[in-house]
Amino acid sequence: MWGDKKKLTLLVLSVWLAIVVIFMALANILNVEILFVLWLIGILVIIELIDSPYLSTSYIRNLKVVISAGVGVFGLIVAFKVLEIISR
Numbered sequence: 001m002w003g004d005k006k007k008l009t010l011l012v013l014s015v016w017l018a019i020v021v022i023f024m025a026l027a028n029i030l031n032v033e034i035l036f037v038l039w040l041i042g043i044l045v046i047i048e049l050i051d052s053p054y055l056s057t058s059y060i061r062n063l064k065v066v067i068s069a070g071v072g073v074f075g076l077i078v079a080f081k082v083l084e085i086i087s088r
Contacts (some may be wrong), residue, residue, distance in 0.1 A: 005050050006059055008050070009046055009047075009050060009063075012042075012046055013039075013042055013043060013046055016038075016039075016042040016046075017035075017038075017039060017042065020035060020038045020039075020042075021035070033077055036070075036073065036074070036077070037074060037077070039070075040067070040070045040071070040074055043063070043066070043067060043070070044067060047060070047063055047064070047067065
């Protein structure tokens with residue numbers, strides 16, 4: 001049962017990133033920061049949908065660690081963008 005959720009998570013995240021990359025390529029905007037933020041939004045939504053409030057599996061805990069690191073990187077991106085705006 002849990003293996004199915006792992007596969008579904010990977011499939012949905014892969015489809016989400018493929019859609020994002022396709023739209024970025026069509027718009028001629030290939031930006032790693034935008035891709036990272038949209039990846040983070042996608043994984044946050046997926047984890048929110050598959051996480052059970054009563055049962056915590058090891059791969060969910062591991063994904064939450066990855067999400068925590070992603071939020072930290074997102075904070076750095078925001079801080080650098082703010083500093084870039086202020087220094088103009």
